[in-house]
Amino acid sequence: MVITLVGEKLAKPGLEFVYYGPGEPCKTCKLARVCIGNLEPGRRYKIVRVRNIEHPCPLHEGKVRVVEVVEPAIDVLIDPRYAIAGSKIKLTFVECEEPDKTELVRPEGLFEGDMVKILEILGDIECNGKKYKLVRVMREKE
Numbered sequence: 001m002v003i004t005l006v007g008e009k010l011a012k013p014g015l016e017f018v019y020y021g022p023g024e025p026c027k028t029c030k031l032a033r034v035c036i037g038n039l040e041p042g043r044r045y046k047i048v049r050v051r052n053i054e055h056p057c058p059l060h061e062g063k064v065r066v067v068e069v070v071e072p073a074i075d076v077l078i079d080p081r082y083a084i085a086g087s088k089i090k091l092t093f094v095e096c097e098e099p100d101k102t103e104l105v106r107p108e109g110l111f112e113g114d115m116v117k118i119l120e121i122l123g124d125i126e127c128n129g130k131k132y133k134l135v136r137v138m139r140e141k142e
Helices: 024-028 099-105
Strands: 002-007 016-018 044-057 062-070 074-078 088-090 115-127 130-139
Touching: 002 044, 074 099, 074 115, 099 115
Parallel strands: none
Antiparallel strands: 002 062, 016 044, 044 062, 074 130, 088 115, 115 130
């Protein structure tokens, strides 16, 4: 569980977001350490709890709220040889040139080389004439 700050209008349990890095005003903000210091650029986060604490913010229409976030499970295509529920693997993205499958091939929030745990096998998907497994994974923190 990570504590961070998000814009008041976005502070809703269940909302997912990808952190892309700090905005210009963040670099001199006294709350930057708790706001963005706990987040990793390019990672996806899910709000699990909104606390009743708010702070002024020049980026988020005036206010941010304190929230608790986790990295959510993410669906990704993998080589079927490695699709074993409960196993931990080093993530290798598959080759697929079909634009409609980009979010499953290289989902935001995961990086090639991440250690992930396969939570569930969701089915088969074909791409470029090859069959891959669609799995739901959770990143294993180091």
